[in-house]
Amino acid sequence: MSVMIAGSVALDHVKTPHDSQQNLLGGSASYAALAAGLFCDEVHLVGIIGHDFPHAHLSLLESKGIRLEGLERSSGASFTWSGEYHNDMNSRTTHSVGINVLENWVPKLPAAAAAAKIAVLANMSPDNQIQTLDQLQGASFVAADTMDLWINIAQARLNEVLKRVDLLVINDGEAREFAGTGNLIEAGRRLLAKGPRYVVIKRGEHGSYLFGERPEQFFACSAYPLESVFDPTGAGDSFLGGMAGWLAARGLHQPTFADLRQAVVHGSVTASFTCEAFSTHRLQRVTAAEIAARLGELQAYTRF
Amino acid sequence: MSVMIAGSVALDHVKTPHDSQQNLLGGSASYAALAAGLFCDEVHLVGIIGHDFPHAHLSLLESKGIRLEGLERSSGASFTWSGEYHNDMNSRTTHSVGINVLENWVPKLPAAAAAAKIAVLANMSPDNQIQTLDQLQGASFVAADTMDLWINIAQARLNEVLKRVDLLVINDGEAREFAGTGNLIEAGRRLLAKGPRYVVIKRGEHGSYLFGERPEQFFACSAYPLESVFDPTGAGDSFLGGMAGWLAARGLHQPTFADLRQAVVHGSVTASFTCEAFSTHRLQRVTAAEIAARLGELQAYTRF
Numbered sequence: 001m002s003v004m005i006a007g008s009v010a011l012d013h014v015k016t017p018h019d020s021q022q023n024l025l026g027g028s029a030s031y032a033a034l035a036a037g038l039f040c041d042e043v044h045l046v047g048i049i050g051h052d053f054p055h056a057h058l059s060l061l062e063s064k065g066i067r068l069e070g071l072e073r074s075s076g077a078s079f080t081w082s083g084e085y086h087n088d089m090n091s092r093t094t095h096s097v098g099i100n101v102l103e104n105w106v107p108k109l110p111a112a113a114a115a116a117k118i119a120v121l122a123n124m125s126p127d128n129q130i131q132t133l134d135q136l137q138g139a140s141f142v143a144a145d146t147m148d149l150w151i152n153i154a155q156a157r158l159n160e161v162l163k164r165v166d167l168l169v170i171n172d173g174e175a176r177e178f179a180g181t182g183n184l185i186e187a188g189r190r191l192l193a194k195g196p197r198y199v200v201i202k203r204g205e206h207g208s209y210l211f212g213e214r215p216e217q218f219f220a221c222s223a224y225p226l227e228s229v230f231d232p233t234g235a236g237d238s239f240l241g242g243m244a245g246w247l248a249a250r251g252l253h254q255p256t257f258a259d260l261r262q263a264v265v266h267g268s269v270t271a272s273f274t275c276e277a278f279s280t281h282r283l284q285r286v287t288a289a290e291i292a293a294r295l296g297e298l299q300a301y302t303r304f
Numbered sequence: 305m306s307v308m309i310a311g312s313v314a315l316d317h318v319k320t321p322h323d324s325q326q327n328l329l330g331g332s333a334s335y336a337a338l339a340a341g342l343f344c345d346e347v348h349l350v351g352i353i354g355h356d357f358p359h360a361h362l363s364l365l366e367s368k369g370i371r372l373e374g375l376e377r378s379s380g381a382s383f384t385w386s387g388e389y390h391n392d393m394n395s396r397t398t399h400s401v402g403i404n405v406l407e408n409w410v411p412k413l414p415a416a417a418a419a420a421k422i423a424v425l426a427n428m429s430p431d432n433q434i435q436t437l438d439q440l441q442g443a444s445f446v447a448a449d450t451m452d453l454w455i456n457i458a459q460a461r462l463n464e465v466l467k468r469v470d471l472l473v474i475n476d477g478e479a480r481e482f483a484g485t486g487n488l489i490e491a492g493r494r495l496l497a498k499g500p501r502y503v504v505i506k507r508g509e510h511g512s513y514l515f516g517e518r519p520e521q522f523f524a525c526s527a528y529p530l531e532s533v534f535d536p537t538g539a540g541d542s543f544l545g546g547m548a549g550w551l552a553a554r555g556l557h558q559p560t561f562a563d564l565r566q567a568v569v570h571g572s573v574t575a576s577f578t579c580e581a582f583s584t585h586r587l588q589r590v591t592a593a594e595i596a597a598r599l600g601e602l603q604a605y606t607r608f
Binding site for chain 1: 392393394485487507509522524526527529530566603604605607608
């Protein structure tokens with residue numbers, strides 16, 4: 001079963017306490033597509049890049065079997081993000097964002113991408129998410145991510161998105177802000193009330209929560225423990241892509257709560273690899289055996 | 305099997321966004337003793353109170369079967385803590401601390417307390433913890449808690465404590481500070497290197513981590529999900545007391561890692577009740593059936 005992933009494709013400039021690198025492959029759709037590709041062999045990426053986008057990044061995506069027919073090539077400059085991590089990765093500062101080719105972008109889905117049974121609206125503007133939703137032909141399960149920027153400047157459009165998706169994935173700080181409560185359990189319930197049937201709150205080093213419509217539909221997933229985090233950029237996108245790819249690989253385009261619980265565990269383990277190197281450097285060489293090993297460890301670490 | 309709990313017995317003045325109350329029963333030993341008493345029928349409390357300590361608080365402890373022979377009555381004023389919670393309980397401000405009777409206190413353990421197989425050095429000065437350790441006759445398992453104050457002003461004495469206890473229980477912010485790393489997994493390993501065979505890092509709303517000497521000895525325990533937190537004062541003390549009481553009730557004075565894993569789960573569920581009302585008001589009326597129900601729910605919420 002195929003999965004469609006629409007979102008940003010970026011050039012990242014990242015500084016950590018250990019090192020810094022320029023022009024790294026970044027963007028929500030890049031991470032999510034590579035993560036989905038670990039589980040599923042038909043992943044369609046929808047995004048836009050500029051004339052300055054390194055050929056090596058495209059080759060990497062192609063070498064992993066990611067379908068790039070929906071990746072628009074523009075004569076403008078690529079979207080860029082420049083940021084820095086402090087204090088053992090527990091906080092980050094965005095130094096600059098170059099919107100560039102994203103400014104007037106309207107996603108265009110090739111037929112195969114529009115026909116995917118599972119669709120991911122990775123982090124991008126709610127307008128781009130709605131434009132993508134409008135072109136979906138075959139999707140019976142749609143998941144969306146977002147970020148504080150859209151909550152602040154485009155909340156009405158974001159609320160429209162939430163009425164049309166099955167799953168919202170959002171990080172803890174953004175969930176508290178969007179739901180207007182410091183309590184994450186209450187935040188999850190309030191976000192469900194905005195429309196999606198399921199909500200995942202990503203809790204960084206602590207893991208994630210999955211909420212379903214019925215009160216007993218709650219799953220607390222611990223994060224795979226990492227003694228050292230090198231660069232957490234893209235971990236949340238990898239989480240979402242891993243979830244979607246795992247569902248697609250199993251043919252679960254109408255997932256139950258139990259299916260989503262398993263998808264969350266797979267997304268969580270996938271994200272743990274992303275944190276171990278800059279950009280997609282670790283994610284792109286993860287093996288099925290490594291994923292299986294961490295799943296087994298995580299189960300042993302949390303079972304009682 | 306009996307358990308000895310030494311620590312502070314306080315009068316708390318607490319303000320939350322919902323309400324405020326004065327002269328509440330507080331203190332690390334009060335919460336820990338009541339929590340231990342939910343599992344174990346012989347709990348010895350060691351502490352000190354002043355002439356102004358309400359008789360009703362003593363009656364409550366006695367009514368729960370807590371043995372008070374080790375509770376010294378002084379002519380001075382009781383230890384007091386005055387604090388306020390903000391922002392949905394995610395931060396708190398201490399307005400004042402009245403050391404009072406704790407100033408020159410030296411714990412004196414009655415024979416029955418000194419003979420307990422399991423000992424808890426609840427949060428108090430490292431000097432008081434060492435004075436307690438020096439009087440233990442029968443303990444084969446000793447657990448200690450601490451706080452940022454002692455890390456800052458008495459770290460050398462605290463390090464002495466750590467060389468003499470089996471388990472350190474500490475909250476996440478304090479663990480990061482004490483271990484000098486923002487990564488909690490690394491912090492746990494570094495704290496083990498200070499002496500204790502086991503370390504628990506309490507993560508508030510996110511749960512707790514248990515670390516043992518071998519790398520595979522790691523347990524991530526999720527917190528019981530609470531949609532509303534009324535007053536989290538004493539939750540950490542209840543966690544530790546619940547752990548110790550559960551071990552004592554099972555006769556586990558030389559617990560294995562697997563035993564401690566179960567103790568952590570029981571401590572975690574016990575702490576969840578403490579958060580639901582001021583002071584010990586909810587903790588003091590918890591039933592075995594309520595604990596069992598939450599254990600079952602927590603298992604269902606975390607299993608995969």
